[in-house]
Amino acid sequence: MTGIYDDPWAYELACSFRDVPPEVSVLLAWCARHRGPLPDGTDAAPVRTVLELAAGPAEHAREFARRGRTATALDLNAAMCAYAAESAARDGVELEVVRDDMTAFDLGRRFDLVVTMLDSTSHLMTLDAFVAHLRCVAAHLAPGGLYVVEMSHPRDRLGDDEPSVGTAWTVERGGVRASVRWGEPGDRLDPVTQIADDRVTMTITEGDAARTVRDVVPYRFWTAGELDAAIRLAGGLTAVARYGDFGDVAIDAPEAWRMITVLRPS
Numbered sequence: 001m002t003g004i005y006d007d008p009w010a011y012e013l014a015c016s017f018r019d020v021p022p023e024v025s026v027l028l029a030w031c032a033r034h035r036g037p038l039p040d041g042t043d044a045a046p047v048r049t050v051l052e053l054a055a056g057p058a059e060h061a062r063e064f065a066r067r068g069r070t071a072t073a074l075d076l077n078a079a080m081c082a083y084a085a086e087s088a089a090r091d092g093v094e095l096e097v098v099r100d101d102m103t104a105f106d107l108g109r110r111f112d113l114v115v116t117m118l119d120s121t122s123h124l125m126t127l128d129a130f131v132a133h134l135r136c137v138a139a140h141l142a143p144g145g146l147y148v149v150e151m152s153h154p155r156d157r158l159g160d161d162e163p164s165v166g167t168a169w170t171v172e173r174g175g176v177r178a179s180v181r182w183g184e185p186g187d188r189l190d191p192v193t194q195i196a197d198d199r200v201t202m203t204i205t206e207g208d209a210a211r212t213v214r215d216v217v218p219y220r221f222w223t224a225g226e227l228d229a230a231i232r233l234a235g236g237l238t239a240v241a242r243y244g245d246f247g248d249v250a251i252d253a254p255e256a257w258r259m260i261t262v263l264r265p266s
């Protein structure tokens, strides 16, 4: 994979519209809500180990590590892995970084919490890939563990508005501004494959200097029903909740803008 993910610093800046620490607090609150009781009837212990998949700069994993959890970040992209490891070292937090494929990894141990954030499962292009991914996750969940997968809200692609994928935003951090366009109005989801080639443009401005990163990112749209079917096909996992945002936002609430599914070992 080449392009926008090969510039992790710019990618992280572009995604700084998110507030990661409150998202991590909600993830921990969901763990408290959905983890226990264990199959033997006892309560699950607090979350100690966390695995972030398709982690990119691993902002969530680093925040878990900052909060004293043993955190591991996995990503396919070498630049992202290097950036995650350097950022953790710079911040003085311990983070294990693994370069691997989220559809075919074997870390040889299980985790209390596994997360995949920001629609990274849109990089799974086929049902076989999604099922393989879920089987890997199931094999890495401790008893009473949780898998939380954040995807975009299906309304983005199936809403009443024309199914265009274009969104644009500007963020600023430390005097550096990033203007991002993710998807152009002409980018269309192929109705048969459910894949769109999202054209992405990011302009980074610092003082008088500006540079532009351009990429085409293949995006596979997954419906809620397809996800449920993939979960059944994979086996070993059950969906226990679905939210429309980090917090108590129902998936069908008007303000819902993400589809976050919480899974437990079955």
Ligand SMILES: C[S@@+](CC[C@H](N)C(=O)[O-])C[C@H]1O[C@@H](n2cnc3c(N)ncnc32)[C@H](O)[C@@H]1O
Pocket (backbone or CB within 6 Å): 001, 005, 015, 053, 054, 055, 056, 057, 058, 059, 074, 075, 076, 077, 080, 100, 101, 102, 103, 116, 117, 118, 119, 120, 123
């Ligand atoms: C949209 S970024 C999201 C990064 C991160 N989850 C976040 O919240 O910022 C998608 C990430 O998925 C990674 N990726 C794509 N396909 C992958 C695969 N098969 N296995 C592991 N990582 C993958 C990319 O390298 C990229 O870092």
